[in-house]
Amino acid sequence: MAAVDAGWAVIGVDNLEAKVAQINSGSSPVEDIADEQLQAAIARGSYKATTDFSIIAHAEVITICVPTPLDDKREPDIALLRSAATGIAPFVSNETLVISESTSYPGTMRNVIIPIIESHKPKDSVTIYYASAPERIDPGNKLWNQKNTPRLVGGINDASRVKALAFYESICDSVVTVSTPEVAEAAKLLENSFRLVNIALVNEFTQLCSASEINVHEVIDAASSKPYGFMPFRPGVGVGGHCIPVDPLYLTWWARQNGRTAAFVESADSINHEMPKYVAQRALDMVDPKISNPKVLILGVAYKPGVGDVRETPASKLRDQLKAQGADVAWHDPLVPEWEGSNSVDLEWECNVAILAIKQPGIDVEKLIAKGIQILDCTNSLKSHGGVTSL
Numbered sequence: 001m002a003a004v005d006a007g008w009a010v011i012g013v014d015n016l017e018a019k020v021a022q023i024n025s026g027s028s029p030v031e032d033i034a035d036e037q038l039q040a041a042i043a044r045g046s047y048k049a050t051t052d053f054s055i056i057a058h059a060e061v062i063t064i065c066v067p068t069p070l071d072d073k074r075e076p077d078i079a080l081l082r083s084a085a086t087g088i089a090p091f092v093s094n095e096t097l098v099i100s101e102s103t104s105y106p107g108t109m110r111n112v113i114i115p116i117i118e119s120h121k122p123k124d125s126v127t128i129y130y131a132s133a134p135e136r137i138d139p140g141n142k143l144w145n146q147k148n149t150p151r152l153v154g155g156i157n158d159a160s161r162v163k164a165l166a167f168y169e170s171i172c173d174s175v176v177t178v179s180t181p182e183v184a185e186a187a188k189l190l191e192n193s194f195r196l197v198n199i200a201l202v203n204e205f206t207q208l209c210s211a212s213e214i215n216v217h218e219v220i221d222a223a224s225s226k227p228y229g230f231m232p233f234r235p236g237v238g239v240g241g242h243c244i245p246v247d248p249l250y251l252t253w254w255a256r257q258n259g260r261t262a263a264f265v266e267s268a269d270s271i272n273h274e275m276p277k278y279v280a281q282r283a284l285d286m287v288d289p290k291i292s293n294p295k296v297l298i299l300g301v302a303y304k305p306g307v308g309d310v311r312e313t314p315a316s317k318l319r320d321q322l323k324a325q326g327a328d329v330a331w332h333d334p335l336v337p338e339w340e341g342s343n344s345v346d347l348e349w350e351c352n353v354a355i356l357a358i359k360q361p362g363i364d365v366e367k368l369i370a371k372g373i374q375i376l377d378c379t380n381s382l383k384s385h386g387g388v389t390s391l
């Protein structure tokens, strides 16, 4: 849609027929894109979706933005990236610019995508330009979007850099070019690892403070008064979504491939993974020990506020930990009607303790407070309420 707004005619190629049909019917599968915006673009003829890769023959620019998840060994799974490159290759035409926006380890463009396309491209596609420009979107963020977030671009050679720079300058207010695709790929992993380790640091710090009955939020506020060299991060149930818990493991894998260890990131990953267990224990400690099967209500199960996305949500581990300790668990989330085979309950569900896991808009926490329900607040949003326990 950012490219559409910049005047490009855009075609979205996806191998999921249902998604293509949904998009072409004018129903947006992306929370930050309104149906009306999509419908207007389709009506103007500036956007459509298709499962037909041969349409790529008409493209001057191809951006690859397929998922890059982890496999069952929690290692990079770039099968979709390979299959997208393989799908594109027979249809690239001479002078086409191929960009990867997918997050991956340094070297993915040079050593994976380019060899696939170069060995399967049509014989008359003599010159293809290549660049990495990692996606930086923050779903639900009303302030920072595709247009006003600076875009990193690393071309495989000068001509590729110039072409990719011109493309993103047509879409974004600011483009930062770097010397190679590897620098752009590595910068993306550094950005997300930075968040992961800082969240882990504050999650660990919270546990230390709590053991000494110090309010960690007051400590963070106090440290934040330093005008340089400090940036506040807040504790929570853990990290979720398809980026922050996933991308740093691309970094740890890449380190191992080079005979190194990313010990700091590995440690942060394990601290964050332990956080749901800690939160579960804190909540159960608030319940009368005479109650053998306490009823616990989780408020907010999406991975972050303002979205209905539950990918990698730490609420999943939180629920498992609570159940493992004999709790009867239900959940409430106005943006997630159905999750892992169960449905959101209403706030009438009688519970012994509620855990505010994320500050999801539309949760009427006041109603629970008025009923005298004990609440463990993992969001630092209820600090003005005396009866609420802060993480």
Ligand SMILES: NC(=O)c1ccc[n+]([C@@H]2O[C@H](COP(=O)([O-])OP(=O)(O)OC[C@H]3O[C@@H](n4cnc5c(N)ncnc54)[C@H](O)[C@@H]3O)[C@@H](O)[C@H]2O)c1
Pocket: 013, 014, 015, 016, 019, 065, 066, 067, 068, 080, 081, 083, 084, 087, 101, 102, 103, 104, 134, 135, 136, 137, 138, 139, 242, 243
């Ligand atoms: N969404 C975000 O918030 C965000 C932010 C920063 C970076 N990223 C990165 O962007 C990339 C894409 O993430 P996403 O969340 O947009 O993915 P997504 O889950 O929304 O999926 C993108 C689409 O790719 C399609 N697809 C998969 N394999 C394909 C193939 N071989 N050919 C054609 N289509 C294919 C899927 O059907 C899906 O519709 C990832 O590398 C992610 O790490 C995403």
